[in-house]
Amino acid sequence: MTHTAGTFLFSLFFLCLASSVEYVESSQPASLAAEDISTNSNGPKQDSLFDDDPEDLFAEATEEVSLDSPERDVLLSDGPSPAITPITPPTSVITPLAKYTKCIFFPVIEEEEGGDSFDIHISVSDPEKVGEYMTSISLFKRNEFAVKRRFSDFLGLHSKLASKYLHIGYIVPPAPEKSIVGMTKVKVGKEDQSSNEFVEKRRSALERYLMRTVKHPILLKDPDVLQFLESSELPRAVSTQALSSAGLLRMVNKAADAVNKMTIKMNESDAWFEEKQQHFENLDVQLRKLHTSVESLVCHRKELSVNTAQFAKSAAMLGNSEDHTALSRALSQLAEVEEKIDQLHQDQANADFYLFSELLGDYVRLLTAVKGVFDHRMKTWQKWQDSQMLLQKKREAEAKLQFTNKPDKLQQAKDEIKELEGKVQQGERDFEQISKTIRKEVSRFEKERVKDFKTIIIKYLESLVQTQQQLIKYWEAFLPEAKAIS
């Protein structure tokens, strides 16, 4: 039963996401609604869970499952309400300028079935998932819920997970970066295209971050993660502020690590690790290059859209001044077509960005985490070697002590040696453990990467298909007009 319940956990979110979309009021911020609709355009009967995240960030925060009264407004957390607030009841304020993005699990709004809201007809194609959630289900108090979380909470979660798991070889997904400029704009209450885009970008980045985190079988079981997902109040994560002392300390530590890395010379006995490290280095370079190209493409497409719009206006003017009526009409039609095409370009640019560019950015950051894990392995090895060397020294010292007549010192040395031997053994075990973990993690990472890319690429191509189909429609409508010029 837990087995099936496991499918419910995530399918539920998925389904309720789909149904919630139909209920989205017009007062919802258009950008967000559009995003929701687009991700769910394939309908609820989809088995892929990768692209639909269970955590829709803009729903009302509730804890109880409420089957009767679905509320779908976005709530602001504490703080002064932003300057622009659509007219809504005072408790629920919808705004894309939410200062703090929320992580919210949608309450189930089951329209299809009458009674049992847990009777979902979605098949999860990935058996792994089901298996992994088997045990986790019992850890959740309820099956679906929504909580409010601030951006700093996400960062806090990440730092906790990183401190717990990175050094033993688990690839912890990195959290989205802080952006002081973007955040300030939003805080100031500036309502313009760029701050809307910023909020949307952040929202989708947080979505992806959480999805990656919970997809990791070990991380999902972590109590911090569970607490994050479940509890209504989280202690405020102070140490994640960008310019705090903790932040500075982190930066100093990072620098120290970098220096250390250069000094460690590891005798790599396992060719697999060397090969993989090289592979990830290359991958990093390639992905960064690809990312830059895609960003440039997004930029140029936006430019193209602007220029097309301008041309459309100009063509309309030309059509106006043309005194041959049929030609004039055709030119105006051309202007209209170009205007529609400009909108297409704009949409395409958005698709380029949200699908491709952001994914690449995520992977560039993920690779840093992967490299970090390899570095930790090196550090573990170093520790092991250090304790081994120390043991050696102590043994030599003990041997020397044998010839002196200091029984208590000898005993002390023997104790120390025993302790060190234990340490060395532990060090070796740690090293083996981290190596094993890394192997598993890397293979998991690679599989995920391929899957991710494939999914995104398919989605992207589908968006391109749509664009082409639209283009065909527009030009087919225009052709007779052009031919009608006598």
Added chain:
Amino acid sequence: MSLEPGLSQQTISVVQEQTKSKKSFNVDLQTDAMLQVDISDALSERDKVKFTVHTKSTLPNFKQNEFSVVRQHEEFIWLHDSFVENEEYAGYIIPPAPPRPDFDASREKLQKLGEGEGSMTKEEFTKMKQELEAEYLAIFKKTVAMHEVFLCRVAAHPVLRKDLNFHVFLEYNQDLSVRGKNKKEKLEDFFKNVVKSADGVLVAGVKDVDDFFEHEKTFLLEYHNRVKDASAKSDRMIRSHKNAADDINRIASSLYTLGTQDSTDLCKYEQMLSLNLTWSCLHKIEARIAADEDLKLADLLKYYLRESQAAKDLLYRRSRALVDYENANKALDKARAKNRDVLQAETSQQLCCHKFEKISESAKQELIDFKTRRVAAFRKNLVELAELELKHAKGNLQLLQGCLGILKGNT
């Protein structure tokens, strides 16, 4: 009797016309077809382009029926300027001169590519080189087409085709020794243009009695400005399109490298490869769309920018002649009042009158022809543009759907 030299010339030419017209009754239609000019070949050298102008003609004034000469851009400009400066052709729209062949941008890019050869992979390099070569070729074809259009327009014009300079241009198989204008001459030209535009403003203020010309004046002015604007905007749009296409090319080569690196996992490799194919094709298609838009839309607009300028010039010349005529009238009245130099004033007035009427007559027909030509050209190009866009979109669609099929089926 002492005929005024001008008048006697006219009578002579009239006589010539009459004799010719007797012959030309049956030959005229054939002469229309029997002056075919085209550019059969072109060679691009370091800093100039050599066009091979090929003529087929049954006109009696040519020594052979078919012949070719090699001409350079300066010689085309010389021909154009000789038309403009010829008073006889004041009443016609002079076909606009072809723009100078400009390979600088393309050459610069090729050079940059050569310098940056070390920094990119072999595949990238060959791909980019191919791209740039294709661009160079496209520019080259365009400039050849522009020059050819100019010659064809001249050959099709009933009066201009008989121009002596034109025949020399077509036939004289040695260098015309037309040097480009030196600095002094260019400066003179510049001043001439300034004076002309100032004069144009003055003259434009003169209200025309003829409704047709008044309408044409206002129409052409507005039209010319709008075509200029549309031409500039279309250029920008196409440039952005080309930039996006370049990005897609870079992405394609990155994906290819990524795919080949990952050769350990065959499935990944295939996926990357098919993706790379998609990207390269998309790139080709996007680049081709940009090139087609370029040809159909931008070139059309640019050409009509120049033509509408030529039409404006015609109207200017007519207005100038009108002003001269009116001034001559006034001078005549003054002379009659003072009873001095009356004969001189009379003759100059008659000259002006004659000139003005001649221009007006031919101008009307020219402007009507201009409109017909314009409408036909726009129609042709717009239809072709729409058809090409459709073809590309459909091709794209097929390609994408094929790729999606491969990717989805390949789990």
